[in-house]
Structures are given as structure tokens and as C-alpha cells.
Amino acid sequence: MARANVSFRHLFTQLDWFTVVVYLLLLAAGCLCVIGACYNYGDMDILDFSLRSGKQITWIGCSLVLALMILLIDDRVFDTFANVIYLAFMLLLLVTPFLATDHKGSYSWITVGSLSIQPAEFAKCATALALAKLMGTYGFNLQRTRNFARAVFLVVLPLVLIILQKETGSALVYLAFFVVFYREGMSGSVLFVGFAAIVYFVVGLRYDPFQLPHTTATVGEFVVQLLVWVFTAFLFAIYQKERKLLWKLLGFGVGLTALSLALSDHVLPAYNVAWVQLVICVVFVGALLVHSFRFRQLRPALIALFAVGSLALHFSSNYVLDDVLAPHQQVRIRVLLGLEDDVNGAGYNVHQSEIAIGSGGLTGKGFLNGTQTKLKYVPEQDTDFIFCTVGEEHGFVGSAVVLLLFLTLILRLIYLAERQTYAFGRVYGYCVVSIFLFHLIINVGMVIGLTPVIGIPLPFFSYGGSSLWGFTLLLFIFLRIDLARGLYRRDR
Amino acid sequence: MKALQLEKRKFTIGVVAVLVVMIYLVRLLFLQVFSDDYKRYADSNAFLKKIQYPARGLITDRNGRLMVYNEPSYNMMVIMNEQRGIDTLEFCRTIGITRQQYEDRMNDIKNPAKNHGYSRFTPQLFISQIPPKQFAILQEKLYKFKGFYIEKRAVRHYATSVAAHVLGDVGEASPEEIEQDAYYRPGDYIGKLGVEKSYEEDLRGVKGMKIMLRDVHGRIKGHYQNGRFDRVPEPGRTLTLSIDRNLQELGERLMRGKIGSIVAIEPATGEVLCMVSSPTFDPHMLVGADRGENYKQLRRDPHIPLLNRAIMGQYPPGSTFKTSQALTFLQEGIITPQTSYPCYHGFVYGRTRVGCHGHASPTALTYAIQTSCNSYFCWGFYQMIMNKRKYGSYAKAFTRWKDHMVAMGFGYRLGIDLPGEKRGMIPNAEYYDKHYNSRWNALTIISDAIGQGEVSLTPLQIANLCATIANRGHYFVPHVVKKVEGKELAPEFKEAHHTMVDPAYYSMVVNGMRHAVLGGTCKAANLPGLEICGKTGTAENRGHDHSVFMGFAPMNNPRIAVSVYVENGGFGAVYGVPIGALMIEQYLHGGLSEESQVKAEVFSQKTISYGTRKR
The missing domain is CATH 3.40.710.10 (DD-peptidase/beta-lactamase superfamily)
Known part of the structure; x- marks a missing residue:
């Protein structure tokens, strides 16, 4: 039998209903939260289209139609037209800043009639398709530099284009595709080094203004230099079998740190304990280099190089921020790190969102009864900070349910991705996984004060048609690809 | 073999997802269940955010003589959520408005189209610039009018009646002005003409903010976090005009x-x-x-x-x-x-x-x-x-x-x-x-x-x-x-x-x-x-010709x-010359003969x- 379009029966029996149910539950919960966040005073009609809740309900209806439509499309369309779709979206991203109007300083919204659309939300989907197509090609091997470079280019192009729209938050989402690269064979150390670099940069700048008690060091420099040798030890533990040296070094590091903290301001006058951390780092590097020479091994030297690079990054990040970048660029980075844009100094916004969530208690204040979010203490309460409403109105129970629903979705998607017969489906599946994971980690993390404030939406919860449709598209294209998996096996 | 090894990486990714969610859950547990602090802060309107208005900059003439300064005035604010069960009739009589005016004003406040950014939990402007005399009467009775508050503001006063065009004036910021500049809120003043407008950013100063904690009865319990987030207002800068x-x-x-x-x-x-x-x-x-x-x-x-x-x-x-x-x-x-x-x-x-x-x-x-x-x-x-x-x-x-x-x-x-x-x-x-x-x-x-x-x-x-x-x-x-x-x-x-x-x-x-x-x-x-x-x-x-004169003095090193x-x-020669000559004499001699x-x-x-x- 030549492969025809799926029949309704096939669709009904083979569709991964589990994911669909989780999706619908998230949609419903998100809808309640937007209504809660927009709710202002007694006599409000939640279906009123002039209010955000009314609009959101309309967007949800549209996305359900969208989902159904995608399921009815021939799945080969995605594979065949992946590159065309990608190109079209890159062009759209390129022209967006010229068509867009200023929207809180970003130029990423195109207005068509009364509708505003953010192409960046849909470009994720296009990028995922193009990546899947590229990496699904026969003989593609990510460990070949040429292949890797092509894959990276597909990701970096939209990232740069979106940064040009001054929408840094949405651009950073594209970094999530590196998780896909990891699954497809990129060395894990690349991810780790990237992760470490971000941690140094964020922690170093974010906590630079705070003084470590009883010392003259700032929290930022102390913690970063501490992390340098801890990370170095971690790499050593993973890539080297040699345990004796590791324990010796760790003992030395922990001991000296404890000693230096104990002495400062108690026995000796307060001094800069960060210098002690630097000494520890230098000792680590020295020991690794000696080890490398003695046993003629390259790896310890590479790990030492990581430590040296880490320190270089740390010492240059402040310099780059203060002396190299122009003031407006500095502001943008500071805003990203949550150091700026606060009415009452660093940390106020996040503090407010923590209070809103914290005040929810175990079971929450009940639907529409949240006061903190409605007092407008929390900024962007119906978009980026929507999780506050979950926390305040539905308490720990509500937040946990939402988080676990997301976790279920992500784990289910990993399972679905792994059961794909072809690399195209698997790569696309992991793209979906990594995008959801990134949004979840960053968005919820910033609201509860664990990650820097990067303005990206919480999938299915944050108000806005573009992001809702973007995520729906992303998810249901994958479900459609998954639907065809059996057919391929039979026919090809 | 290679593919099999890579497939194991699904576990790494899955474990990272699980770990992150676990960490977040623990964090939420501490925020929401184990700590009472946040609940206390938030217990029904825990905060009263009070804007501290800076004094607008003074304006003097070139010799330092005062021309514009500030005098106190009073705005009445209302928090709709608290304003319930007041004696409307007595209220209207006290501040001298009719029942109808009261209703109209309340409806305007509640109308989001007219009052952008309305929230029933935050103070809204009810009447601006209550004269000091009325304020005295009002203050005595204010305890009866729940949800109404008095906000002290300053209005401009002028030492002389001259130079109106140069000095300009201040007025309440229009909706467009509020839209354009995040500094302004409804009821705020903004320079409308003259130097009040062109030097607005110097004159207005920087607003301060006091964040007070309140209990469930609305009583103020002191500063939130000992004033860590409070900010003192910075007064506007004094302008020295070149005008004599x-x-x-x-x-x-x-x-x-x-x-x-x-x-x-x-x-x-x-x-x-x-x-x-x-x-x-x-x-x-x-x-x-x-x-x-x-x-x-x-x-x-x-x-x-x-x-x-x-x-x-x-x-x-x-x-x-x-x-x-x-x-x-x-x-x-x-x-x-x-x-x-x-x-x-x-x-x-x-x-x-x-x-x-x-x-x-x-x-x-x-x-x-x-x-x-x-x-x-x-x-x-x-x-x-x-x-x-x-x-x-x-x-x-x-x-x-x-x-x-x-x-x-x-x-x-x-x-x-x-x-x-x-x-x-x-x-x-x-x-x-x-x-x-x-x-x-x-x-x-x-x-x-x-x-x-x-x-x-x-x-x-x-x-x-x-x-x-x-x-x-x-x-x-x-x-x-x-x-x-x-x-x-x-x-x-x-x-x-x-x-x-x-x-x-x-x-x-x-x-x-x-x-x-x-x-x-x-x-x-x-x-x-x-x-x-x-x-x-x-x-x-x-019509009739215009009379024009221009002149300077002294001839060398003119002032x-x-x-x-x-x-x-x-x-x-009819008007221009004599008026010009008088002006020059006044300035150079410091007075007229x-x-x-x-x-x-x-x-x-x-x-x-x-x-x-x-x-």
C-alpha cells in the first residue's frame, strides 16, 4: 500500500493522547492564571475581548484549531519544506525590525490590523525543522567540524537576528539547541564549559555589589573564584581515573577556604579572602600541569587550561562590562541580570514576586483572591511573571502540580523522541524538549529568584497569542511526526 | 555501539530536568510552606507604597533674587477597595461638592479608559489642590472617611508678577505626557510653558519612595525591611535665570x-x-x-x-x-x-x-x-x-x-x-x-x-x-x-x-x-x-506702522x-527709541534718573x- 494521508481512525488510535491530555491540562491551568492576573475589580466580564483574559481565551480557541489542522497535514511536508520554511522565517526576522513598532524598547512585534505578532516565537519551530532536516541527512556526523559548524550556523543566525530586534531574552532561547547537539554527539564538556562561563558571568556581576561579611571581598568575586576550582575538580573527577590527587586537592581547597574565612576579621583584620581563592586556583593549575607532564597525559593540561580560562573570563567580565561596552549596552546587560530597571534598587522585582509566591502558602489564597499580584507590585504579572499568580492563588500544591505537569510533558517528549525511527523525528523531538526545558528553567527560576531575569514566557501560561501558537505549533508538529512513525516502518 | 552510547544521554537530559524541578520544588517549599515572613508581608495589602514628592527647583533672577518658590497644597486620594460605608452626604458637605459631582468623580476613577492603570488597591486621585483652609476642616473629619487619604504636594508661588512668559507654568501631566515618560503618574505636575517646560527634568527632581508595612486593619506598622527599599526624594535643581x-x-x-x-x-x-x-x-x-x-x-x-x-x-x-x-x-x-x-x-x-x-x-x-x-x-x-x-x-x-x-x-x-x-x-x-x-x-x-x-x-x-x-x-x-x-x-x-x-x-x-x-x-x-x-x-x-528700535551701550565693551x-x-522714534533708552539706562546705572x-x-x-x- 502506498502511503496515503492518515485516516481518522489511524489518527485516533496512534496519536499520543498522553501528551495531548497534558497539553490540555496546561492550557486550562494557564487560562485560569491569565484570568487571575488580569482580574481587577468586581464587575468584570472575563470574556470581554477588550481585556486580556478575553483575548487569551480566544487565542486558546485558535490554538486548538491550529493543533487539529497540523494533525491533518501530511507529515512529509515538514521534512520536504523544512529549509524553505527556515529561509522564509529568517527573511521575516531580518525585516521585522524595519516593520516593527517600538514595544517597550524591542522591535520584534509586527502589527497586522489590531493583531500583533512576534515572528521570533514561530522562528523556533522553523529552526527546529531545519536542524532536524540537516541532522537527519544520511551520513551526518556532528563530530565532524564541518557538519557541526553547519548545525551551529542554523542556530546562531536566528539568534543574531533576534538580538538585532533588541529582544535578547527570546534570542537566548536558541542556546537551548545545544542540548540537542549534546544528544546527537557533541562532547558534554562543551555544554559544561558554556554553563560554567554563564555561571561565572552571571554570579560575578550579579553579586558584585554585595560585600562578604567580615571580609573586604565581594560575594561575586569570592564565589566565582571558589567555583573555578570546584568546577575544575569536577572535570578532573569525570575525565580522570586518578582519585588520590583529587582528594588531596579538594582537601587543600576546602581547608584553606575555611581557614581564611575563620581568620578574617577575627584573628587578623578583615582582608580580601578572594585572593586566597585565587591562590587555591593557582595551586590546582600547578598540580594539574605537573600531573600532565609526569604521566604524559593531555587531559589534565586541558583541564588546567579550563581553570585558567575561567579566571581570565572572570577578571575580564567586569572590565568588559565597565570599560569596553558602551553605556547603553551595559544597561542592557545589567537589565538582563536584574541589576537595573528596578524602581527600588537591585532585587526589588524579584523580591516582590517571591513575596507573592511566598504568601500563597500551602494551598494558596484561591482563584481570583490573590492580592499581591493584583496590587501591581509584581511587574509583567500576566506575561513573564505569570508563575506568581500560580504561586499566590494556588499555593505550593498548585505550583507543584504545574511544575510536575511540565516535567511529565518533558519526560514524555524525551520518550517519544527516542522511539522515532528516523533521525529527523528524533532531532526535532529533542528540539521541542530543549525549548520547553529552557523556558521552564529560566522562567520559573527567575520568578522564584534562582536565575537572572530574562524576559521569556512560560509556555501555555504567559499571556500572548504568538507564544501560545508558537508552542502549540512546535508540539503538534512533533506529535504529527510521531503519528507517522508506524507508517514509515511498514512502507519503507 | 556509538549510537547506543549516545542514546544513554537521554538519561542525562532527563535527570537534569528532574533535578531542576526538584530544586525548584524545594525552593518553593521554603518560600511557601516553611517561611512565614512572606505571608506576613503580604497579609492583605501589606504594603503602602508612598511616593515622596521632591520639592520642585526654585527659580531666581540673575542676581539671586527669588522669583518662583513652592507652597504646600493638598491632594485627596482614595483607595477604592477600602472606601466603603462612608457617610457620602457629610463627605460631600465637608469638601464642598454636590452628590452628583461625587458620583461622577467616582465613576471616572473606576473607568479604565479615563484612568489608565487603575487599581482598586492603590491610591487614586480624588481632588487635587485643596486650599489650606478647607484642608484644616477636612483633617479633623478625615478619620470618618475610610479609604480617603491626604497627600501633601507643593504648588508654585511667585515673588513678583513679572516674566510670566519666561517662567511658564506647571500643570497636571496630560495622559499623553504620562504615556511618554514613566516618571509621571496621574495627578503629577509637569512644566507646561517657559523654563518650567524646557528645564522640566532639572526642576522636577527625583521622586522618593517609602514602603510602609500595614496590618490587616490598615494601621501602619513601620518600614518594610527597615527601609531597605526606601528612597529619599532628591529636590529639583535651582535655576538661576539670566533675567534681571x-x-x-x-x-x-x-x-x-x-x-x-x-x-x-x-x-x-x-x-x-x-x-x-x-x-x-x-x-x-x-x-x-x-x-x-x-x-x-x-x-x-x-x-x-x-x-x-x-x-x-x-x-x-x-x-x-x-x-x-x-x-x-x-x-x-x-x-x-x-x-x-x-x-x-x-x-x-x-x-x-x-x-x-x-x-x-x-x-x-x-x-x-x-x-x-x-x-x-x-x-x-x-x-x-x-x-x-x-x-x-x-x-x-x-x-x-x-x-x-x-x-x-x-x-x-x-x-x-x-x-x-x-x-x-x-x-x-x-x-x-x-x-x-x-x-x-x-x-x-x-x-x-x-x-x-x-x-x-x-x-x-x-x-x-x-x-x-x-x-x-x-x-x-x-x-x-x-x-x-x-x-x-x-x-x-x-x-x-x-x-x-x-x-x-x-x-x-x-x-x-x-x-x-x-x-x-x-x-x-x-x-x-x-x-x-x-x-x-x-x-x-x-495698519499703522510698527515702531522698532535696537541699540546697545556702551559703544565699546557693550554690556x-x-x-x-x-x-x-x-x-x-516715537516709542522704540525712548523705551529702549530707558531700558539701557536702567540696566547700566542700576536705576533711572x-x-x-x-x-x-x-x-x-x-x-x-x-x-x-x-x-
């Missing part, structure tokens, strides 16, 4: 009953010493509860007192403009100081005729300025525009002429630090090409040479021309603010603008202007010991350059009838 209060006062007195303007500039700095626009109004009118009504009334006045004629009035400069012509012709080599032109009661060429008044003929430069000979300047203009050998065409010659005018500060805004400045008019060749279908020559546009025709200047530009002559060839952009507290003067006011004319030629024109005072059109300004140089103007228009423009005042005081009194009584036609 006494000079401004005299100017406004002299212009009483007349329409027109006086502008005086310190040539060495470009500081504006006085800027009179008549008719004027008392700045007190635009303060307080009557502001709206008074504003309407001022707008209806046919003589438009709200218009700052000194920078918005665009008038034909008349003969004062001849100085600029003499300079241009000298620089272009069209005339030398010795060049003479005939004048038989005017300039006659074919059918073109520009009349002149009786004086000897022919005239050379000094005598031409002294007697304001029309013929002389028409001839010069004719010779320049028709000089095809030098310029190639009429249009090119005229463009050269226009470039000279622009370099002298005409035809474009000078860039004074006041809103609404007009640019005046210096036509260019294209303008005439269009107007006359490219068939024009010097004769067609001859009246430009004597400051008539299409040429128009603002009184400020005339004063600036005078200052440029006083400086012998350069000017500083005129400005009314001499100093902003704690800030450097803006660089655009410190930069000398040079015209395209050699200083040596300026000395010749100065000489002519001095002769005009010693024995020419400005004889009335020949006061002993002042060494005034001047030039009259009599600008023709549809003041002044322009006087009196609409329909007749000859320059007895004789001059009498003269000033006489002039302040003189009125010109303008009728009630809208101007």
Missing part, C-alpha cells in the same frame, strides 16, 4: 497698554537680560484651583496674552535690518565706506519706486545709517543681486545674500532655551522662482533690503542682531537660564557663532549707529554718559543690546488702541 528682575519689571511697565516686545541681551554671553511680551499676565493666574478657568479666559482674549511675542511674533524688522545689509554689501565688496548713492526722496528705477524722507543727497555709509536712507540700501541690494559678473546669476547672488542672513541668525530658530520659538522668514531663490515663475530680479524684491517684503524676524532675532553688532561679528545663542544648580552651562550656549562678515566692517556700522544717536533718527537716546548706539525702524504693515518692538507705534522716571511714568500711561479684532 528690575529690568524686566521696568520693561513690562513701559509696555503696558501696548502690544509688542522688548528683548535685552548681554552681548558677551548671550544671556537674555529681559524678555517682555505685551500684553502679559500674572503668573499667579495659572496656579491653584482657578487655573482652568483663568486659562480659558486668557485663551479667549483677542490680544492673545499667552503668546510670547518675543520669540513667537514674526515681524518685518524694518530699518533695523539695514545694518545687516550694510555689513553684507561691505563684505561682498559691493560698496566701500566711501561709496555714495543718490537719494531724491527715495530709490527710483524705472517704474520701481521706494520712498524716503528728507535728507541731503547723495549719501555714504555712515550718513545712510544715521538717517536710515532707504535709497542707499536699495541701491546696494540692486548692485549686489544684479552683479552677474561676480555671482553668475540673480539666483546665485541672492543665495549668497541669504547665506549671509542665515549666518547672522535669521531665518532659523536661534535655539533659545524656551519652548515654541519661531524661525522668522528669510526667503531663498527657490521661493521667488516659485512665486514669480522664475521671472524676478533685484527690483522685484527690492523691499527685502529695507527689512520689508518677505523678510520677517522675531524680536529676539532683532536683539540678537544688535548683540552681534555690539560684539563686532559674533553672537552666543541667547538663553534665559544662566545657571542650573550643580550643572555646567550647556555647551551650545558657550560657543561663539561668527557671521561671514569681517569685524572691521562691523566697526563702520557701529560708527553709523553711534551717529544715529548723536544726530540722526535716535536722537532721543542721546543720554549723557551712556554712549548708546542705535538704529530705528518703522515697519510698514497693513547690553536691546530690541524694542511696539505694534502700530508709528515711527521708530529723576527725569527718566517721569518719562517712564508717561510711557507706562500711553496706550495704543488696537480694537477687539482677533490678532
Whole structure:
């Protein structure tokens, strides 16, 4: 039998209903939260289209139609037209800043009639398709530099284009595709080094203004230099079998740190304990280099190089921020790190969102009864900070349910991705996984004060048609690809 | 094998996802379940965010004498969520409004279309600027009106009634202004005119914020986190105007009953010493509860007192403009100081005729300025525009002429630090090409040479021309603010603008202007010991001529350059010269002689009838 379009029966029996149910539950919960966040005073009609809740309900209806439509499309369309779709979206991203109007300083919204659309939300989907197509090609091997470079280019192009729209938050989402690269064979150390670099940069700048008690060091420099040798030890533990040296070094590091903290301001006058951390780092590097020479091994030297690079990054990040970048660029980075844009100094916004969530208690204040979010203490309460409403109105129970629903979705998607017969489906599946994971980690993390404030939406919860449709598209294209998996096996 | 190894990575990714969610759950557990602090903060309206309004910057004159300061006033705010079960009738009686007004106001507050950013949990403006007397009564009864609060604000007060146009006013920020600048909230004040507008960002200061903790009964329990997030307001910066209060006062007195303007500039700095626009109004009118009504009334006045004629009035400069012509012709080599032109009661060429008044003929430069000979300047203009050998065409010659005018500060805004400045008019060749279908020559546009025709200047530009002559060839952009507290003067006011004319030629024109005072059109300004140089103007228009004068003194190292423009005042010598001379005397001597005081009194009584036609 030549492969025809799926029949309704096939669709009904083979569709991964589990994911669909989780999706619908998230949609419903998100809808309640937007209504809660927009709710202002007694006599409000939640279906009123002039209010955000009314609009959101309309967007949800549209996305359900969208989902159904995608399921009815021939799945080969995605594979065949992946590159065309990608190109079209890159062009759209390129022209967006010229068509867009200023929207809180970003130029990423195109207005068509009364509708505003953010192409960046849909470009994720296009990028995922193009990546899947590229990496699904026969003989593609990510460990070949040429292949890797092509894959990276597909990701970096939209990232740069979106940064040009001054929408840094949405651009950073594209970094999530590196998780896909990891699954497809990129060395894990690349991810780790990237992760470490971000941690140094964020922690170093974010906590630079705070003084470590009883010392003259700032929290930022102390913690970063501490992390340098801890990370170095971690790499050593993973890539080297040699345990004796590791324990010796760790003992030395922990001991000296404890000693230096104990002495400062108690026995000796307060001094800069960060210098002690630097000494520890230098000792680590020295020991690794000696080890490398003695046993003629390259790896310890590479790990030492990581430590040296880490320190270089740390010492240059402040310099780059203060002396190299122009003031407006500095502001943008500071805003990203949550150091700026606060009415009452660093940390106020996040503090407010923590209070809103914290005040929810175990079971929450009940639907529409949240006061903190409605007092407008929390900024962007119906978009980026929507999780506050979950926390305040539905308490720990509500937040946990939402988080676990997301976790279920992500784990289910990993399972679905792994059961794909072809690399195209698997790569696309992991793209979906990594995008959801990134949004979840960053968005919820910033609201509860664990990650820097990067303005990206919480999938299915944050108000806005573009992001809702973007995520729906992303998810249901994958479900459609998954639907065809059996057919391929039979026919090809 | 390889593929199998890679497949294991699904576990890594899955474990990371699980770990992150676990960490977040633990964090949430601590935030929501194990810690009571957050609940306490948030217990139903835990915070009262009180904006601490900074005092608006003061404004003084150039000698440090106070002109604008602040007095307390009171706004009534309401928090809708708390405002329940009050005795509406008593409330209305106490603050003196009707039941209907109360209902209307409440509906307006609740209407998100009219009150953007409304929340029933935050204070909303109910009435602004309650007079102190009513406030005293209200304060006693306030405890009865739950949900109503008094917010102390400051309103502007004026030490004198002068300089309304320069000072400008403040009013509540409009919805558009609130939209544009995140600083403003409904009920906030913003500069609307004058320096209050142009220096708004310096004057307004930085708002402070107190975050208070409240219990469930709304009682204040102290600062949130010991004031860690509080911010003290920073008062606005004090402005020191370059205006001399006494000079401004005299100017406004002299212009009483007349329409027109006086502008005086310190040539060495470009500081504006006085800027009179008549008719004027008392700045007190635009303060307080009557502001709206008074504003309407001022707008209806046919003589438009709200218009700052000194920078918005665009008038034909008349003969004062001849100085600029003499300079241009000298620089272009069209005339030398010795060049003479005939004048038989005017300039006659074919059918073109520009009349002149009786004086000897022919005239050379000094005598031409002294007697304001029309013929002389028409001839010069004719010779320049028709000089095809030098310029190639009429249009090119005229463009050269226009470039000279622009370099002298005409035809474009000078860039004074006041809103609404007009640019005046210096036509260019294209303008005439269009107007006359490219068939024009010097004769067609001859009246430009004597400051008539299409040429128009603002009184400020005339004063600036005078200052440029006083400086012998350069000017500083005129400005009314001499100093902003704690800030450097803006660089655009410190930069000398040079015209395209050699200083040596300026000395010749100065000489002519001095002769005009010693024995020419400005004889009335020949006061002993002042060494005034001047030039009259009599600008023709549809009605009675305008009386114009510009002059500076002393001749060497001038300290003041002044322009006087009196609409329909007749000859320059009738109003312009005596008023200008009085202004110069006042500034240079710090007061008027007895004789001059009498003269000033006489002039302040003189009125010109303008009728009630809208101007």
C-alpha cells in the first residue's frame, strides 16, 4: 500500500493522547492564571475581548484549531519544506525590525490590523525543522567540524537576528539547541564549559555589589573564584581515573577556604579572602600541569587550561562590562541580570514576586483572591511573571502540580523522541524538549529568584497569542511526526 | 555501539530536568510552606507604597533674587477597595461638592479608559489642590472617611508678577505626557510653558519612595525591611535665570497698554537680560484651583496674552535690518565706506519706486545709517543681486545674500532655551522662482533690503542682531537660564557663532549707529554718559506702522543690546527709541534718573488702541 494521508481512525488510535491530555491540562491551568492576573475589580466580564483574559481565551480557541489542522497535514511536508520554511522565517526576522513598532524598547512585534505578532516565537519551530532536516541527512556526523559548524550556523543566525530586534531574552532561547547537539554527539564538556562561563558571568556581576561579611571581598568575586576550582575538580573527577590527587586537592581547597574565612576579621583584620581563592586556583593549575607532564597525559593540561580560562573570563567580565561596552549596552546587560530597571534598587522585582509566591502558602489564597499580584507590585504579572499568580492563588500544591505537569510533558517528549525511527523525528523531538526545558528553567527560576531575569514566557501560561501558537505549533508538529512513525516502518 | 552510547544521554537530559524541578520544588517549599515572613508581608495589602514628592527647583533672577518658590497644597486620594460605608452626604458637605459631582468623580476613577492603570488597591486621585483652609476642616473629619487619604504636594508661588512668559507654568501631566515618560503618574505636575517646560527634568527632581508595612486593619506598622527599599526624594535643581528682575519689571511697565516686545541681551554671553511680551499676565493666574478657568479666559482674549511675542511674533524688522545689509554689501565688496548713492526722496528705477524722507543727497555709509536712507540700501541690494559678473546669476547672488542672513541668525530658530520659538522668514531663490515663475530680479524684491517684503524676524532675532553688532561679528545663542544648580552651562550656549562678515566692517556700522544717536533718527537716546548706539525702524504693515528700535551701550565693551518692538507705534522714534533708552539706562546705572522716571511714568500711561479684532 502506498502511503496515503492518515485516516481518522489511524489518527485516533496512534496519536499520543498522553501528551495531548497534558497539553490540555496546561492550557486550562494557564487560562485560569491569565484570568487571575488580569482580574481587577468586581464587575468584570472575563470574556470581554477588550481585556486580556478575553483575548487569551480566544487565542486558546485558535490554538486548538491550529493543533487539529497540523494533525491533518501530511507529515512529509515538514521534512520536504523544512529549509524553505527556515529561509522564509529568517527573511521575516531580518525585516521585522524595519516593520516593527517600538514595544517597550524591542522591535520584534509586527502589527497586522489590531493583531500583533512576534515572528521570533514561530522562528523556533522553523529552526527546529531545519536542524532536524540537516541532522537527519544520511551520513551526518556532528563530530565532524564541518557538519557541526553547519548545525551551529542554523542556530546562531536566528539568534543574531533576534538580538538585532533588541529582544535578547527570546534570542537566548536558541542556546537551548545545544542540548540537542549534546544528544546527537557533541562532547558534554562543551555544554559544561558554556554553563560554567554563564555561571561565572552571571554570579560575578550579579553579586558584585554585595560585600562578604567580615571580609573586604565581594560575594561575586569570592564565589566565582571558589567555583573555578570546584568546577575544575569536577572535570578532573569525570575525565580522570586518578582519585588520590583529587582528594588531596579538594582537601587543600576546602581547608584553606575555611581557614581564611575563620581568620578574617577575627584573628587578623578583615582582608580580601578572594585572593586566597585565587591562590587555591593557582595551586590546582600547578598540580594539574605537573600531573600532565609526569604521566604524559593531555587531559589534565586541558583541564588546567579550563581553570585558567575561567579566571581570565572572570577578571575580564567586569572590565568588559565597565570599560569596553558602551553605556547603553551595559544597561542592557545589567537589565538582563536584574541589576537595573528596578524602581527600588537591585532585587526589588524579584523580591516582590517571591513575596507573592511566598504568601500563597500551602494551598494558596484561591482563584481570583490573590492580592499581591493584583496590587501591581509584581511587574509583567500576566506575561513573564505569570508563575506568581500560580504561586499566590494556588499555593505550593498548585505550583507543584504545574511544575510536575511540565516535567511529565518533558519526560514524555524525551520518550517519544527516542522511539522515532528516523533521525529527523528524533532531532526535532529533542528540539521541542530543549525549548520547553529552557523556558521552564529560566522562567520559573527567575520568578522564584534562582536565575537572572530574562524576559521569556512560560509556555501555555504567559499571556500572548504568538507564544501560545508558537508552542502549540512546535508540539503538534512533533506529535504529527510521531503519528507517522508506524507508517514509515511498514512502507519503507 | 556509538549510537547506543549516545542514546544513554537521554538519561542525562532527563535527570537534569528532574533535578531542576526538584530544586525548584524545594525552593518553593521554603518560600511557601516553611517561611512565614512572606505571608506576613503580604497579609492583605501589606504594603503602602508612598511616593515622596521632591520639592520642585526654585527659580531666581540673575542676581539671586527669588522669583518662583513652592507652597504646600493638598491632594485627596482614595483607595477604592477600602472606601466603603462612608457617610457620602457629610463627605460631600465637608469638601464642598454636590452628590452628583461625587458620583461622577467616582465613576471616572473606576473607568479604565479615563484612568489608565487603575487599581482598586492603590491610591487614586480624588481632588487635587485643596486650599489650606478647607484642608484644616477636612483633617479633623478625615478619620470618618475610610479609604480617603491626604497627600501633601507643593504648588508654585511667585515673588513678583513679572516674566510670566519666561517662567511658564506647571500643570497636571496630560495622559499623553504620562504615556511618554514613566516618571509621571496621574495627578503629577509637569512644566507646561517657559523654563518650567524646557528645564522640566532639572526642576522636577527625583521622586522618593517609602514602603510602609500595614496590618490587616490598615494601621501602619513601620518600614518594610527597615527601609531597605526606601528612597529619599532628591529636590529639583535651582535655576538661576539670566533675567534681571528690575529690568524686566521696568520693561513690562513701559509696555503696558501696548502690544509688542522688548528683548535685552548681554552681548558677551548671550544671556537674555529681559524678555517682555505685551500684553502679559500674572503668573499667579495659572496656579491653584482657578487655573482652568483663568486659562480659558486668557485663551479667549483677542490680544492673545499667552503668546510670547518675543520669540513667537514674526515681524518685518524694518530699518533695523539695514545694518545687516550694510555689513553684507561691505563684505561682498559691493560698496566701500566711501561709496555714495543718490537719494531724491527715495530709490527710483524705472517704474520701481521706494520712498524716503528728507535728507541731503547723495549719501555714504555712515550718513545712510544715521538717517536710515532707504535709497542707499536699495541701491546696494540692486548692485549686489544684479552683479552677474561676480555671482553668475540673480539666483546665485541672492543665495549668497541669504547665506549671509542665515549666518547672522535669521531665518532659523536661534535655539533659545524656551519652548515654541519661531524661525522668522528669510526667503531663498527657490521661493521667488516659485512665486514669480522664475521671472524676478533685484527690483522685484527690492523691499527685502529695507527689512520689508518677505523678510520677517522675531524680536529676539532683532536683539540678537544688535548683540552681534555690539560684539563686532559674533553672537552666543541667547538663553534665559544662566545657571542650573550643580550643572555646567550647556555647551551650545558657550560657543561663539561668527557671521561671514569681517569685524572691521562691523566697526563702520557701529560708527553709523553711534551717529544715529548723536544726530540722526535716535536722537532721543542721546543720554549723557551712556554712549548708546542705535538704529530705528518703522515697519510698514497693513495698519499703522510698527515702531522698532535696537541699540546697545556702551559703544565699546557693550554690556547690553536691546530690541524694542511696539505694534502700530508709528515711527521708530516715537516709542522704540525712548523705551529702549530707558531700558539701557536702567540696566547700566542700576536705576533711572529723576527725569527718566517721569518719562517712564508717561510711557507706562500711553496706550495704543488696537480694537477687539482677533490678532
